[in-house]
Amino acid sequence: MSHETSRKKPNILITGTPGTGKTCTSELLAEATGFKHINVGDLIKENAFHCGKDKDFDSYVLDEASEEKLLDAMEIILANGGCIVDFHSCAFFPKRWFDIVLVIRTETQVLYDRLKKRGYSEKKIGENMECEIMQVVLDEARESYDARVVKELRGNTLEDLERNVEAIASWAKTQGVAK
Numbered sequence: 001m002s003h004e005t006s007r008k009k010p011n012i013l014i015t016g017t018p019g020t021g022k023t024c025t026s027e028l029l030a031e032a033t034g035f036k037h038i039n040v041g042d043l044i045k046e047n048a049f050h051c052g053k054d055k056d057f058d059s060y061v062l063d064e065a066s067e068e069k070l071l072d073a074m075e076i077i078l079a080n081g082g083c084i085v086d087f088h089s090c091a092f093f094p095k096r097w098f099d100i101v102l103v104i105r106t107e108t109q110v111l112y113d114r115l116k117k118r119g120y121s122e123k124k125i126g127e128n129m130e131c132e133i134m135q136v137v138l139d140e141a142r143e144s145y146d147a148r149v150v151k152e153l154r155g156n157t158l159e160d161l162e163r164n165v166e167a168i169a170s171w172a173k174t175q176g177v178a179k
Contacts, residue, residue: 007081009035010099010175012168015090015141017132019114020104021155025164026086032169033084038077040087044070057124067092088137091144099175101145102168103138104155 012035014022023039030037041060044050049070050060062070071092077083078097085093090101106114111132115125131137141150154160 007079009081010172011078011081011097012084012172013090013093013098013101014084014086014104015088015101016104016137016155017106017111018088018120018128019111019118020106020132021161022086022088022104024161025102025104025153025155025168026084028161028165029084029168032165033082033172035082035084035172036077038074038083038085040070040074040085043073047073049073056121057127058121089140090137091140093144095145098145099149100168100171101141101150102153102164103141103150104153104164105135105138106132106155108133110156 012029014026014029016022026037026039029035044060044062044066047069049062049066051063051066052061053059054061071094074085074093074097078085085098108129112125112129115128120128138150138152153164155164
């Protein structure tokens with residue numbers, strides 16, 4: 001593992017623009033490793049760690065107080081390691097939490113089709129497309145974490161998904177923690 005820690009298992013952060021395949025990757029990786037999948041969006045919704053919903057983007061808004069509650073809850077969950085955290089942003093998470101940060105990137109046409117299929121508004125699609133084109137999440141990860149732990153993965157096809165899960169699970173096994 002890359003950080004000084006008392007954890008017996010690493011924590012993995014999977015991030016990227018909405019629609020790149022974070023959740024599918026996280027769910028399959030959890031099955032392959034026995035790690036716990038934490039969908040931060042679900043955690044925010046289920047525990048009301050937000051200050052309301054943005055109607056234009058149909059998403060919950062994290063203010064400072066909500067973010068603090070979320071981070072306090074996650075600190076406990078991640079303490080022993082063996083977690084796969086899935087979220088579209090990463091800068092506000094403490095560096096010490098993660099041993100590897102995976103940013104999934106997707107070609108714009110593939111991403112557009114996925115977001116359209118989800119029923120996103122044109123405004124929401126446009127903002128997410130711009131974020132992917134400008135590699136906002138990748139840059140955020142590179143600015144927030146040690147370069148040695150940030151890895152960029154492709155998420156265009158089912159083959160990419162399978163290859164990513166296999167590679168990450170293999171990495172986890174080298175950490176001596178996969179089931």
